[in-house]
Amino acid sequence: MRFVLVHGSWHDGGCWDHVRRHLEAAGHEVHTPTLPGNGAGAARDVTMRQVVDAVVGLLESSGLDDVVLVGHSFGGSVVQQVALRVPERLRRMVFHNAYVVRDGGTVFDDVPASVAPAFQALAEAAGDGTVSLPFDFFREAFCNDADLATAQAAHARMTPEPLARSTEPLALTGFVGLPVPRSYLYATDDNVFPATEFSWHPQMSSRLGPFRLVQMHGSHEVLFTDPAGLAGKLVEAGRD
């Protein structure tokens, strides 16, 4: 299969390195772009349009077809928009503990009410339109299945997340009806948001229309904590 893996907030393309190695060892082709606004040293003042253009540009300039387009977390919203732009290049979309945004909605629409003020406070503390995750929160809510060293190494990779694009209303008319099959890959130990207020599955997944469900154990950061397991599940989610 030909995978294009779209990372989430705070991450960059290199965060897929271990997953990529397992997929390549199994004979798959893997692309792991870093989105505009993410990664060390990047300019943080980016728009959703720039982000989507970058992924569409990669597919077009490299002539990639039959792509299994995977979005993790924030990356789900990018997959939705890319799919509306170049559906003919996609074999399947895979949403991995990922946002599925409603037509006209924003990524932040689904941040639970109990969490939004903390995000707001972190943003105001940074003062430059980005937010960085405190280690304790990242360790307990994102990396709950990691040992301390893995959590620390993962946290050290994170870079400040630009917030503005997650507040842009997205034009997603026609997404559900696109003739591109879709899977939701849900790591069931995800602890990012309170389960009484939010769920990746079935809340986000229910917005996909008909989809294939694939589940695995692991946290939101299973790309760090179980890359071999995730690679196997990406194949289950991505195959015909």
Added chain:
Amino acid sequence: MRFVLVHGSWHDGGCWDHVRRHLEAAGHEVHTPTLPGNGAGAARDVTMRQVVDAVVGLLESSGLDDVVLVGHSFGGSVVQQVALRVPERLRRMVFHNAYVVRDGGTVFDDVPASVAPAFQALAEAAGDGTVSLPFDFFREAFCNDADLATAQAAHARMTPEPLARSTEPLALTGFVGLPVPRSYLYATDDNVFPATEFSWHPQMSSRLGPFRLVQMHGSHEVLFTDPAGLAGKLVEAGRD
């Protein structure tokens, strides 16, 4: 143990072949009747009474006692009715991703509102009182943990399902109070109906009264995708 395995809609007794082999290899006795109305070449104009008579008839004519009676999916409604007829022959009932119908209700009462119109359209397209599952739907919603070849082979086994019996109100007075222990065996990756509207467990299982919960990974069609695992869990569900 002595198992009688009752298949669901579209299936027939032969769909249990792999599960049966694993159970027999472990020393168990296994019966896998094909219900009236199902299987290749069967007459499709059947009533629930005929279906239940067939299973009761098997137990009586073969003199089967101490039976662990297992129902998969639609087969749950059959188990309920057989149990009311011959409780003294049953050691335990096992409901595997199976309907548990309310007294006076029908199997179709629990089909979610978002799915019912599609079923109706498929029925009208067939025009003979049956419905057949399109491959894409079967592959994504029923066989989501299968590879393509397994999903295709499973789909090739399915035969048109007669609808009328699933619309018959069932007289189930006294079912909850029957002195027959019961288990619910839930394959947790089941994707047949939207999880926001329906659940095998806890929605269906909650109608059993006190029951034993047994869970495993896998889709609605785990009898095809993990027959060894299912056989093991049937033993956990069926033992004293």
Added chain:
Amino acid sequence: MRFVLVHGSWHDGGCWDHVRRHLEAAGHEVHTPTLPGNGAGAARDVTMRQVVDAVVGLLESSGLDDVVLVGHSFGGSVVQQVALRVPERLRRMVFHNAYVVRDGGTVFDDVPASVAPAFQALAEAAGDGTVSLPFDFFREAFCNDADLATAQAAHARMTPEPLARSTEPLALTGFVGLPVPRSYLYATDDNVFPATEFSWHPQMSSRLGPFRLVQMHGSHEVLFTDPAGLAGKLVEAGRD
């Protein structure tokens, strides 16, 4: 790590024996006190104050610091109260399928409405302020993943549970804000209470404030049915 394991209702400290052996073999220090009111031959007329005093007394008299304090089931309410008394001695709290009581509430506040009358009837039958679990209920609801011999051996260890302490309103002001990290370890096959009315996670866990989620397969009595697995997950829950 230094574990102090607080058992639940009907149990005593010896119920942790297998778990303790696995933890000690992995190099950990383990304390498994029997609470006042529990265990063979104990006086059953105890107050919550006596129970909490006993655990605080163990920590103080043995000079235990850096403690990972684990509560199972009823033991969760004990962990909450001990943490308010000696937070400086705790490295982390772990709640394992455990009650998390609201400030001013009681343990019994969270017993589902459909179960409370049965508990009341059992209490009245005993007539001495205790309740004992009938084997069938224990086997199906508590030990659903056990074979019969394991369930029988576990049931034989249970002793009558004093009820009064579970009806005492608990002063828990300040619990959520304590500077002690906390984990919720959830065995996902727990069948003690109907899942339509109650959940250990996310219902109880949501009262912890920010916490680490750790999940495993198994029933409420996984300390008997998978002590090696539980020991491993206690380490995942308890580590920094």
